[in-house]
Amino acid sequence: xxxxxxxxxxxxxxxxxxxxxxxxxxxxxxxxxxxxxxxxxxxxxxxxxxxxxxxxxxxxxxxxxxxxxxxxxxxxxxxxxxxxxxxxxxxxxxxxxxxxxxxxxxxxxxxxxxxxxxxxxxxxxxxxxxxxxxxxxxxxxxxxxxxxxxxxxxxxxxxxxxxxxxxxxxxxxxxxxxxxxxxxxxxxxxxxxxxxxxxxxxxxxxxxxxxxxxxxxxxxxxxxxxxxxxxxxxxxxxxxxxxxxxxxxxxxxxxxxxxxxxxxxxxxxxxxxxxxxxxxxxxxxxxxxxxxxxxxxxxxxxxxxxxxxxxxxxxxxxxxxxxxxxxx
Ligand code: NAD
Ligand code: UD1
Numbered sequence: 001x002x003x004x005x006x007x008x009x010x011x012x013x014x015x016x017x018x019x020x021x022x023x024x025x026x027x028x029x030x031x032x033x034x035x036x037x038x039x040x041x042x043x044x045x046x047x048x049x050x051x052x053x054x055x056x057x058x059x060x061x062x063x064x065x066x067x068x069x070x071x072x073x074x075x076x077x078x079x080x081x082x083x084x085x086x087x088x089x090x091x092x093x094x095x096x097x098x099x100x101x102x103x104x105x106x107x108x109x110x111x112x113x114x115x116x117x118x119x120x121x122x123x124x125x126x127x128x129x130x131x132x133x134x135x136x137x138x139x140x141x142x143x144x145x146x147x148x149x150x151x152x153x154x155x156x157x158x159x160x161x162x163x164x165x166x167x168x169x170x171x172x173x174x175x176x177x178x179x180x181x182x183x184x185x186x187x188x189x190x191x192x193x194x195x196x197x198x199x200x201x202x203x204x205x206x207x208x209x210x211x212x213x214x215x216x217x218x219x220x221x222x223x224x225x226x227x228x229x230x231x232x233x234x235x236x237x238x239x240x241x242x243x244x245x246x247x248x249x250x251x252x253x254x255x256x257x258x259x260x261x262x263x264x265x266x267x268x269x270x271x272x273x274x275x276x277x278x279x280x281x282x283x284x285x286x287x288x289x290x291x292x293x294x295x296x297x298x299x300x301x302x303x304x305x306x307x308x309x310x311x312x313x314x315x316x317x318x319x320x321x322x323x324x325x326x327x328x
Contacts, residue, residue: 002028003028003071003072003073003074004027004028004029004030004053004070004071004072004073004074005022005027005028005029005030005073005074005075005076005077005231006029006030006031006032006067006070006071006073006075006076006077006110006115007019007022007029007030007031007032007077007079008031008032008033008059008076008077008078008079008080008106009032009033009038009059009078009079009080009081009121010029010031010032010033010038010043010054010077010079011031011033011035011038011039011040011042011043011054012033012037012038012042012079012080013038013042013177013179013181013182013183013220014079014121014174014177014220014223014224014227015031015033015038015042015079015080016038016042016043016181017179017181017220017221017223017224018077018079018224018227018228019031019043019046019052020045020224021224021225021227021228022077022228022231023046023049023051023052025228025232027051027231028051028052029046029051029052029053030052030053030054030055030067030070030071030073031043031052031053031054031055032055032057032059032063032066032067032080033054033055033056033057033080034056034057034058034059034080035056037083037183037186040054042181053070055067055070059078059080059098059102059103059106060097060098060101060102060105063105063106063109064109064113067113071113071114072113072114073110073113073114073115074115074116074117075115075116075117075118075119075231076106076107076110076115076117076118076119077119077121077227077231078103078106078107078118078119078120078121079121080098080102081098081099081121082094082095082098082099082147083147083188084147084188085125085145085147085148085287085289085290086187086188086287086289087147087188088145088146088147088150088289089145089146089147089288089289092146095146095147095150096146096150099147099150099151099154100150100153100154100157103120103154103157103158104154104157104161107157107158107161107162107165107167107169108161108165110167111161111162111165111166111167112165115167116167116168117167117168117169117170117230117231118158118162118167118168118169118170119169119170119172119227119230119231120154120155120158120169120170120171120172121172121174121227122151122152122154122155122171122172122173122174122252123147123148123151123173123174124173124174124175124176124216124254124256124294124296125143125144125145125147125148125151125291126141126143126148126151126152126155126173126252127139127140127141127142127143127148127173127291127294128141128142128143128144128148128291129142129144129291129292129293130291130293130294133214133260133293133294133295134216134256134258134260134295134296134297134298135254135294135295135296135297136254136297136300137173137251137252137253137254137297137300144289144290144291145289154171155171155251155252156251158171158251159171159251170230170233170253171251171252171253172226172227172230172252172253172255173252173253173254173255173296174218174223174255174256175215175216175217175218175254175255175256175257175294175295175296176190176191176192176215176216176217176218176294177190177217177218177219177220177223178190178191178192178193178217178218178219178220178316178317178320179192179219179220179221179316179319179320179323180220180319180320180323180324181220181323182220182320184196184197184324185197191215191263191266192217192266192270192317192320193320195266195267195270196270196273196274196317196320196321196324197324199270199271199273199274199276199280200274200321200324200325202276202280203280204280204281204282205267205270205271205280205281205282206281206282206283206284207263207264207267207281207282207283207284208263208283208284208285208286208287208290209263209283209285209286209287209290210264210283210286211262211263211264211267211281211283212262212263212264212292213262213263213286213290213291213292213293214260214261214262214263214292214293214294214295215260215261215263215266215294215295216256216257216258216259216260216261216294216295216296217257217259217261217266217313217316218255218256218257218309219309219311219315219316219319221311222255222257222309222310222311223255225307226255226301226305226307229305229306229307230253230305233304233305233306253300253301253304253305254296254297254298254300254301255296255301255307255309256295256296256298256309257295257296257298257309258295258296258297258298258309259295259313260293260294260295261313264281266313267281269313269314269317270317272314273314273317273318273321274321
């Protein structure tokens with residue numbers, strides 16, 4: 001248990017919840033983050049906890065030098081990334097540098113440093129427009145954005161590098177994650193954070209396109225639990241899947257709820273959660289590189305990790321709105 005889990009991007013939205021679940025499981029955690037979108041306040045709960053070390057640095061840099069003296073590492077959870085589909089279209093090379101090149105370098109370093117497992121935050125964006133909804137892991141992957149393409153390429157690199165270097169790699173295809181600590185202020189923020197912040201401020205919600213596009217919205221606490229299960233899988237009795245023999249098939253595991261929610265439906269649910277009038281909605285042109293429908297099949301995560309999402313949308317929105325209210 002003394003070996004640490006390295007969490008890149010641990011000061012971010014999903015990262016800080018992941019630190020919480022890993023600490024609750026008794027793990028020592030080392031965070032590597034450049035604080036480009038992550039915040040020190042997200043980790044304030046662990047100030048003074050000797051089992052949580054925070055290293056400021058860029059995953060594109062000399063990770064071995066940055067992390068010297070902080071290991072050994074049992075596992076790496078790699079979350080640090082350029083996270084916006086929109087930004088990847090505006091700046092695809094920057095996206096590639098972080099989301100593919102740095103991921104590959106980090107995996108090579110992790111294997112050489114003796115990490116036994118590498119858990120990677122992939123995305124539903126790898127599917128592009130799915131042939132069937134809910135989409136199963138065995139369906140074709142045809143990403144529509146550089147972001148999705150880089151995530152899929154990273155899955156393929158990890159699929160090769162793992163067996164070559166004796167490290168288990170687990171790619172979690174996260175669907176649309178929302179919850180407390182998701183930044184509501186950036187133009188690249190996720191839809192739930194943006195909608196909640198605008199509704200609370202009495203501003204109209206802007207829907208891109210006709211709002212009939214759907215997403216599978218999963219609460220961040222559920223995602224952090226899935227990541228923790230992926231770190232521990234095979235090492236604990238309650239985990240059903242046997243991942244000790246090598247990387248799981250298929251290459252990625254969907255992490256979603258299985259429920260498809262239209263953006264118009266989400267807007268109404270957000271307005272209900274904030275007690276705002278339903279007509280306060282404006283429509284703008286659809287974004288480029290957008291997919292029309294998205295929802296996950298959930299059986300692989302249940303079989304491999306013993307994971308199923310538990311938090312219903314209304315409850316997740318309530319918790320997120322309560323967190324936003326605390327922020328003032
Ligand atoms: P986030 O922006 O809150 O977290 C990213 C973290 O990585 C931040 O703390 C940021 O400071 C750090 N970071 C970024 N670039 C870095 C670099 N070069 N070096 C070191 N640290 C760096 O975003 P998030 O939503 O928590 O996303 C976490 C991961 O999950 C990402 O890989 C993202 O692609 C993936 N993902 C997110 C969603 C979602 O809906 N939020 C869905 C699918 C996949
Ligand atoms: C999101 C994630 C991405 C992840 C992917 C997995 C963010 C910023 N992006 O991309 O990291 O890999 O899910 O599925 O979290 N919308 C509006 N109005 C708004 C904002 C958004 O109508 O003000 C619409 C968008 O046009 C889109 C939907 O809401 O149809 C979701 O958008 P967004 O939250 O940006 O997420 P994705 O692009 O799906």
